[in-house]
Amino acid sequence: MERMMEAIHVFMVRVVCGAAALTVALTAPVAAAELGWPEKEELTFGFIKLTDMAPIAIAYEKGYFEDEGLYVTIEAQANWKVLLDGVIDGRLDGAHMLAGQPLAATIGFGTQAHIITPFSMDLNGNGITVSNAVWDAMKPHVPKQADGRPAHPISASALKPVIDQYRAEGKPFNMGMVFPVSTHNYELRYWLAAGGVHPGFYAPHKGDISGQLEAEALLSVTPPPQMPATLEAGTIYGYCVGEPWNQQAVFKGIGVPVITDYEIWKNNPEKVFGITAEFAEKYPNTTIRLTRALIRAAMWLDANANANRPEAVQILSQSQYVGADAEVIANSMTGTFEYEKGDRREVPDFNVFFRYFATYPYYSDAVWYLTQMRRWGQIDADQPDSWYREVAEKVYRPDLYAVAAKSLVAEGLADAADFPDFSTEDGYRAPQSEFIDGIEYDGTRPNAYIDSFPIGLKTGDRL
Template structure:
C-alpha cells in the first residue's frame, strides 16, 4: 500500500539510545520502506515535545512516559501523543560529584548500600545546617525521574524533603556537575561515562540495578499524525524494528558506534561511545547494558505504560479522576506494532500486559513460549502486576 508521506523529519536528543534512528538512516532501513528521512538533533526533551506537537517534526525519539503525559494533558502542551514502538531497555546511570563520592565512602555499588550511605550524608548535612543536595534528571515525565524517586524512596529518602530535584537537558549534565550547581544526576548514556572519564564525577548505579530491563525510549508521534499517516507510521516502525535487530547483533555494535561518532550525532569521544555500546552481551535479554531488540525490547507493553501512570499518581503529577487504564491504552499501541512486525513475519507477544519483578533471569511468557524475556527484578524485591 502506498505511503501517505515519504519525506519524514525525525527528532532525537544526543544519546546513545537514539542508535535505532541513526542506524535505520545510515544503513538504509528507512529507504527500504520507501522513506526519505532527515534526522534533527535537538537540544532537549522539551524541544522534542514542542516540535512534535507543532508538526515541525513528524516523529521523534522520546522518553517512554512522554506520550502518556501528553495524552493526559499534564505536560504543558496537551497534544495527545502515542507510541507503537519501544526503542530500548536500560541505559541510564546515576552519577555523583567527586566530593560527594568520597563523602559516601562506598564499600559496594548496589542500590541499597549507596542509598544507605547517601541517607547518612544527607542527615549529617541537615544537622550541620547545610542546604539540600541537588540531583538532576532530564524531564518531569521521564524514566530517569521515576527510577530516581523509586530508588530514593526505597532507601527511606524523601525526594521532596531530603533533596532538591531539578531538570537539566542531557548534554548539559556534565557541565552542571563540573561547576557545582548539582551534586548528582540520572541521565542516559554516554553522559555518566563522560563525567567519569573526565574525572568530574563517579557513576554509582545504573538503571538495570534499579529495575532490570526496564523501558527507556520510544518512537513518539501525535495521535493526529498517526491517524493521518497510518501506512507511513507502520513503515517507520518496521524500519526501526529492523534497525534494532541489527543493533543487537554483537558484531554490529562497533559499526554502530562509528556511525554515531562520524555522523556527529553525539558529541563524545569515540572511546566513550564505543564503551557505551559495548557494555554487557548484546543480543541476550539478560544483558545489563543497552538492549534494542532482544527480550521483546521493541514491544510497547501497555503494562509498562500502566507502571508509569502509577508513578505519575504516586508523585502527584496526575489529577484525580483520570482513567489510568484508558490513558495507558490510548498512549501505547501494541496493535500497531503487531501490524508492522507482520510485514516480515516477526513473532511478537500475543498479550499486551505482563507482570514485573518476579523473574531473575530469562523466562518465557504464556501463552507464547517462543519469545524469551529477560530479568525484570526491582532492587527492593517488589513485584508489580498491571491488574
C-alpha cells in the same frame, strides 16, 4: 524537460507498483506490498544526543528507511520540551521520546496533545552519578566485595547520611534529572525512596510543579549533554541521565556512577518513538513503514550477541548524532560499564534494543509510568484501575506494531520467534519483582502497587 520526464517515470512506476500491490493484497498473506505506498515520504525526525537514539540513526545509515520508501531527515533537538513541541506543532513528524512524554501529554500534564507510540526504543541505558566529593562521603557506608571493590547494587541508604549532613549544614542537596516526566526522574526518585530519602512531591492543583514539596533531595531539570558540566560547576551534586553522560563524568574525572537503571529495575523500558495520533490516522502506511524500519534497526543493533555494536559506536560518535568520543560511547554500548575510574564491569544488557521483546509497546510499561506520576503527585487525584488501562491503550499501540512485525515475518526479514505471540498477547507483562526494593509490580493492579510503597502518595492522599 529531463526533470519532467523523470517525474513522469516515477509516477508511472508507482501506478504500476500500486496495481501490483492490489493484486498481491487479494491473493497473498500480509506483506509489505499490501501495506501500500507511504502517504508521506519526506519526514523529519527529532532526537536528543543520547546513545539510545541509535535505532533512528541505524535505520537511516543502513537504508532501512529508504527500503520503506521514506526519505528521512534527522535533527538533534536542544531539549525534551523543544522536541515534544516540535512533534505537536508538526515541525517534526516523529521523535525519540521519553516514555512518559506521550502519556503526560495525552492526560494533559504539562501540555495537552494526543501522542501515541507504536514502537518502544530500548531497555535500560541510564545511570546515577554523584560528584567525587559525595562519593568519598558515601564510601564508608557502601558494603565491599571480597576484592575490596564496592558491592553493587549500591543503595541510596549510603547516600542518606551525606544528604542529612548537607542539610544539617544548611546546604540543599541538589540533583539533576532530564525532564519532569522522564524515566530518569522516576528512576532517581525510585532509588532515593528505596533508600529512605524523600525526593519530594508535585502539587499541580496548587500550582506547584517544582516536585520539591517535602523533599530531602531537591531534583531539577538539566539537559542531558549539560549534566557533566553542571556537576563539575557544583550546581548539582548528582544526576540521573542516559549514556554517554555518566561515562563522560568518569572520563573527565569529575564524578562516579553509583548505580545503573538495570540495577534499579532489571530490563526496564526506556525511550519510545512518538508521533501524534493525527499523524497515524492521516498516514497509516507511513506509520507502519517507519515502524518496520525501526524494528529492523533494533534487530541489527542486537544481532549476533551485539556483534554490530562497535560499528554502531562509530556511527553514533559522529557529530550529527551523539557527538561524544567513540571510546566514551563504547564504554557502555559494548556491554561494559565503568563505575569508579578503572572499575569496569560486565553489564551485557546495559543497552538492549531488540531482545526480550524490547521494541514491543507493552501496556504494562505505560501503566508503570502512570503509577509513578500518581505516586509523586503529578496525577493529583485517585483514579480507578480501569483509568490506567484506558490511558495505556490510548497511547501505546501494539496493534500498529503487530502489523509491522507480521509483515516483516511474512517477507522473511524477521523471525516470528523474536516477537510476542500476537494471537495471545494481551499487552501486560507477567508481574515483575526485579526492583532494587523487591516490591512486585503487576500492571493490572496499579492502585495496589501505588499503595505498596513506604514513601509516596497512597489511595486517598492529596497534598
